[in-house]
Amino acid sequence: MHDPFAEPTDTRQAILGAAFRALCEHGYADLTISRIGEEFDKSPSLVYHHYDGKDELLVDLLEFLLDGFEASTSAGGFDLTARERLDAYLAATTEPGSVDDEHAPDARFLSVIVELRAQAASDDAYREHFDRSDRVFESFLERSVREAAADLDAEGSAGVSNGDEGGRRDEPSSIAPVEVASTLQTLATGGMLRWATTADRDWADDTRRGARRYLETMLPRVDTEA
C-alpha cells in the first residue's frame, strides 16, 4: 500500500501520518496520543493542540483518506477498465495485498479499518464517517457498474465475443446499477470483516468465485439508463 503521508504538506498531515503509522503498529485498542507523539517528528504537545483526543484524530484521519479516494476517482481518467476496477475492488477485500493499487489496503490496514468501523456501533462521529464512506464507495461502484455494462453493449454491437455469459442479447436489461453496487459493497464489507477476524482462508476463494459469477451474470442485465 502506498503511504499517503510520505510528503506531508502541513502540520495536520504530519500528525495524521504519525497516527496512521502508530495505528498500523499498535492497533486501535493499544493506541494512545502518546504513541502517536512518538511517531511524530515535532513536539507531541502539538498533537494535543490540534485534537481533543484519540478518536477525534482518528476520525479526521479516516476523512482525509476518504477525501483522497474521492478526489482521485471523481476525476475519472482511470488506468483500468470499469470491469477491472470492480474486480480489483472485490480482490482488495477478499485478498488484501494482491492488488497493486495505491488505494488498495494491505492486510494490516484492513484490520485497523475494521477495528475503527466497529467503533461506529457506539460512537456517532465514527458512524457519520462510515455513512459518508459507504456513500462514496457505493457511488464509485455504481458508476463502474454502469460503465462496465455499457462496455459490454459496445463489445456486443462490435461483434466481440463476451465469453460464456453471451453478452446482453438474451436477457432483459432491468437491473438498476445501484442494486449491483450495493450488493458488491456489502460483499466487500463482509470480506473485510471476515478477513480481519478469522484465520481460516477457505471462504475467500469461494466468495471470490461467487462474486465473480455474480458480476458476470448480472452485468449483462444492468439497465445503463437507470
Add this chain to the structure above:
Amino acid sequence: MHDPFAEPTDTRQAILGAAFRALCEHGYADLTISRIGEEFDKSPSLVYHHYDGKDELLVDLLEFLLDGFEASTSAGGFDLTARERLDAYLAATTEPGSVDDEHAPDARFLSVIVELRAQAASDDAYREHFDRSDRVFESFLERSVREAAADLDAEGSAGVSNGDEGGRRDEPSSIAPVEVASTLQTLATGGMLRWATTADRDWADDTRRGARRYLETMLPRVDTEA
C-alpha cells in the same frame, strides 16, 4: 429475539445470562465484570470465581450461543423450507428484527456481535471463536443451498412452475453449493457490519434485492451432487 437464558440450569448459564443482559445494555466498551455482577442474582464474586476476565467470559458466551444454534440446526426438523431458511438468514442481517425466529438477532444484539467480532482483529481467543462460528453458519447455509436446489429439481420434475427464473432446465448445474454458501455468508457478514455501523438504510433494500436475485439466479444452477 428469544432470551436464551430465560431458565438457566446451572451457575455458568446464570452468569452468561447476566453477561448477555449487561452486554446488550452497556455495549462492549463500557462492559465491566462489576456491571455483569449487577445483572446477576447471586454474589458477584462467583463471576470472578468462574472467569479470569471479561473477555474470557464473553468468548464463553459466544460459544454457548453458537452451540445452541448448532444443536438446533444439526437436528434438522425445520419449520421452514430450505429456501425460506436462506431468505430468513439474509433478512436477519439486512433487516434485523424483521425475522420471527428464536435465533434471529435483534438490532441491538447485532451491534454487540459486531463489537465482539472486531475484538478478533487483535485477540486470538475471539478469532478462534469466529473461525468456528463462520464454519458452523457456512455449513448450515451449504446444506440449505443444496436442499433448496434439490427442491427446485423436485418441483421441475413434478411440472410445478418456478416463476420467472424457469427452474433448472436450461442451465448447466455446475455451481458448488459451498460457493453459494460462502458468498451468502460474506453478504450476511457485510450486512451485519453495515447495519451496526451506519445510520443510512438505503443500502439495505438494494442489497436485499441483489441477494434475492443472486439466489434466484444461482440456485437453479447448483450441483446438488457436489
